[in-house]
Each structure stands twice: as C-alpha cells, then as structure tokens.
Amino acid sequence: MNILCEVAQSLQVLVTYLICRTYFEVKTAKMERKQEVLVVGMGAIGTMAAYAIQSGGQAKVTAVLRSNYEIVQEFGFTIDSIDHGKDIRGWRPSTILRSIPDCRDGSKQYDYIVVSTKNTPDVAPSLIDLIEPVIKPEVTTIVLMQNGLNIEKPFRQRFPQNTILSGVHLMGASETSSGTIVHNEPDICKIGPFDNSDTNVLQERDVHITRAKRFVEIYNACGKVNCQFDENVQFTRWHKLVYNSSYNSISAILGMDVTRMRVYEHVIDDLVKPIMEEIMAIAGAAGVRLPEDLPMKFITIDSPDSWFMPSMGQDAIKGNYLEFENIVGEPMREAQKLAVPCPTLTTVYGLLRGMQAKIKESKGLLEPRVEDANKYRG
Ligand SMILES: CC(C)(CO)C(=O)C(=O)O
Numbered sequence: 001m002n003i004l005c006e007v008a009q010s011l012q013v014l015v016t017y018l019i020c021r022t023y024f025e026v027k028t029a030k031m032e033r034k035q036e037v038l039v040v041g042m043g044a045i046g047t048m049a050a051y052a053i054q055s056g057g058q059a060k061v062t063a064v065l066r067s068n069y070e071i072v073q074e075f076g077f078t079i080d081s082i083d084h085g086k087d088i089r090g091w092r093p094s095t096i097l098r099s100i101p102d103c104r105d106g107s108k109q110y111d112y113i114v115v116s117t118k119n120t121p122d123v124a125p126s127l128i129d130l131i132e133p134v135i136k137p138e139v140t141t142i143v144l145m146q147n148g149l150n151i152e153k154p155f156r157q158r159f160p161q162n163t164i165l166s167g168v169h170l171m172g173a174s175e176t177s178s179g180t181i182v183h184n185e186p187d188i189c190k191i192g193p194f195d196n197s198d199t200n201v202l203q204e205r206d207v208h209i210t211r212a213k214r215f216v217e218i219y220n221a222c223g224k225v226n227c228q229f230d231e232n233v234q235f236t237r238w239h240k241l242v243y244n245s246s247y248n249s250i251s252a253i254l255g256m257d258v259t260r261m262r263v264y265e266h267v268i269d270d271l272v273k274p275i276m277e278e279i280m281a282i283a284g285a286a287g288v289r290l291p292e293d294l295p296m297k298f299i300t301i302d303s304p305d306s307w308f309m310p311s312m313g314q315d316a317i318k319g320n321y322l323e324f325e326n327i328v329g330e331p332m333r334e335a336q337k338l339a340v341p342c343p344t345l346t347t348v349y350g351l352l353r354g355m356q357a358k359i360k361e362s363k364g365l366l367e368p369r370v371e372d373a374n375k376y377r378g
Pocket residue numbers: 147169170171172173243244248309310311312
C-alpha cells in the first residue's frame with residue numbers, strides 16, 4: 001500500500017513538473033518571438049513611441065520616415081528625453097523605410113502598425129489607402145496614436161477584420177529640427193480597443209483586449225514609461241479633447257503658447273474656457289460624464305514656465321496641415337446631432353478651415369478660382 005502511495009505521489013510530481021515545463025516553454029517561446037511593429041509617422045510622438053518599444057527588447061521596429069529620412073539614415077535621431085535620458089545620439093529603429101511597404105505578396109507580416117501621423121482626413125491621399133498594402137486581415141493590429149474623436153470609423157469600415165486600438169498620449173515632445181527630438185513631459189500612454197458594439201465586426205472583443213494588453217507589455221518593457229491598458233476609450237478620448245479642442249486650436253489661430261494665453265487672461269476667459277465648457281456639455285449629451293473641475297485642471301496643467309506650444313500651434317508655425325477635423329469638426333458635428341449649442345467651437349472651426357485652405361493653396365493642393373456655381377460670385 002505504501003509503495004503504491006509513493007508511486008502515485010511520484011507520478012503526481014512528474015506530471016506537475018511536465019505541466020510546468022510546458023507552460024514555461026510556451027511562455028518563453030512567446031517572449032522570444034519579437035513582435036514586428038511598423039511605425040508610420042516619425043514626428044516627436046511617433047519617435048518616442050518607437051524608442052520605448054524598441055528599447056524594451058520585445059519588438060523589432062520598422063519605421064517609415066519621410067522628411068527626416070536622409071538625416072536619420074546618416075546620423076540617426078538625436079533625442080533629449082525626460083524618460084530615456086539626455087543626449088541620446090545616433091539612435092535608429094531596426095529598419096527605416098522611405099515609404100509604407102507593400103506586404104500583399106506575404107513576404108513580410110507586421111503584428112502591429114502604429115499610426116502616429118497627424119490626422120488630416122481633409123487632405124489627400126487618405127491614410128487608409130496608404131496603409132492598406134500592409135494590413136493582413138485578422139492579423140495586423142492597427143494602433144491609432146492620434147488625437148481626436150471618431151478617428152477609428154473609416155479604419156473600421158475598410159478593415160472590419162482587424163483589431164483597431166486607441167492610443168492616447170499625454171506627453172510633451174517636439175521635433176525641434178529634422179531628426180532632433182526634445183521630450184520634456186513624461187510619456188503617459190493609454191491603449192485600449194475602440195468600442196465596436198455598434199458594428200458587426202468579425203472578431204470578439206476578447207481578442208482585441210488581448211492584443212491591446214500585449215501592446216501595453218511591449219511598450220512598458222523598457223521600464224521608463226507609463227503605458228496603461230485603457231478600459232474606457234471613449235471617456236479617455238473626450239477627456240483629452242477638452243485640452244486639444246481648446247488649447248491646440250487657439251495656439252494655431254493666435255500663434256501663441258499656453259503660458260502666454262494664461263498671461264493674457266482674456267484669451268482663456270474668451271476662448272479657451274468657453275470651448276472647454278462646450279466640449280464638456282457635448283460629451284455629457286453623448287453619455288460621457290467628465291469631472292466638473294476638468295476645465296480648470298487642464299487650464300493650469302502645464303507648468304507656467306513651460307511656454308508650451310501644443311502640436312497644432314507647432315504645425316501652424318511650420319506651415320504644416322492642421323489636424324482640426326477630428327479635434328474640432330467631429331465634436332462640433334456631434335453637438336449638432338445632439339442639439340447642444342457650441343458657438344465658440346463653431347467659430348473656431350470656421351477659422352481653422354480658412355487657415356487650412358490657405359495652407360493647401362501654399363502647397364499647391366488648391367487653386368482658388370471663382371466657379372460659376374459659387375454662391376458669392378455676384
Ligand atoms: C497632450 C498634448 C498637449 C501634448 O502631447 C497634445 O496632445 C498635443 O499637443 O497635441
């Protein structure tokens with residue numbers, strides 16, 4: 001009897017050992033297979049995301065560079081980062097490309113494509129057309145690291161079988177000259193699946209959640225950043241919109257940093273605060289309750305010594321296209337649907353649209369002509 005007991009016990013130990021070994025082998029294999037990440041949009045935010053992902057060692061980063069390709073090819077990026085260290089020189093992603101690769105022949109497959117370009121749906125060609133040759137149905141997860149509301153909708157329509165994740169950043173970073181990044185506010189990033197309950201997308205929400213959590217692991221592996229799984233993407237997006245719709249827009253229109261807006265108090269009183277309050281009201285009508293003290297919190301969130309210029313202000317100075325459609329246009333259209341008044345937002349939308357027309361003219365994308373059908377032809 002004793003012998004039988006001992007044999008049974010030994011067998012139990014052996015089985016437990018085998019189960020544990022298999023578990024660790026599978027886990028190690030999973031850890032060892034580096035994820036393939038393609039980053040499209042290597043401005044300040046895209047570069048810092050690529051840096052965090054690559055330095056964590058769990059992924060290989062391929063980056064698509066446009067205006068800074070030559071300089072990065074020759075010298076690498078120069079980075080001064082509050083999280084990763086000062087005076088980083090000569091850093092390059094594993095692979096750099098001049099254009100978005102065509103993976104339709106199956107020779108290459110990306111697990112994640114991070115889209116961190118500015119979001120300008122009013123400027124052709126569309127980003128969706130550009131990334132289509134990379135997207136493998138059901139396989140490639142699309143991470144939209146961009147500001148604004150409803151950014152996922154056109155992607156979901158074109159890629160109904162793919163996971164689409166929201167990436168919202170709160171980090172201060174700017175590209176001060178081509179290939180040189182100054183990153184002066186810590187990288188806090190929230191990643192989560194967009195709500196897809198309104199569609200018949202083919203995959204289960206669990207799959208999207210697993211992929212989002214894996215991306216969070218990859219991003220955090222460097223141990224220097226704070227990337228969190230986002231349980232409530234809609235809340236996070238409306239929350240950030242309170243800052244972006246107001247401060248970003250006014251910085252672009254006035255060419256003014258946020259410290260100066262606070263110095264000249266009337267800019268906050270007449271423009272920034274009313275927009276923040278309008279966004280709060282639209283969010284509320286859309287079923288997203290934001291904390292009441294949020295406008296005041298955001299008005300004073302940047303250090304007064306930062307003289308911080310939001311990204312749309314930086315774009316306006318550089319003569320780049322302005323990403324105003326999803327930051328101002330979409331909440332304004334939501335307001336119209338929900339019958340919420342938003343007079344300041346509407347005026348600001350008109351101003352930004354006019355500025356964008358001038359930028360398009362300056363880049364040769366638009367030729368001003370008084371057409372016969374023009375209602376103001378006279
Ligand atoms: C949070 C902030 C202000 C900086 O990343 C931003 O979203 C922007 O400038 O567009």
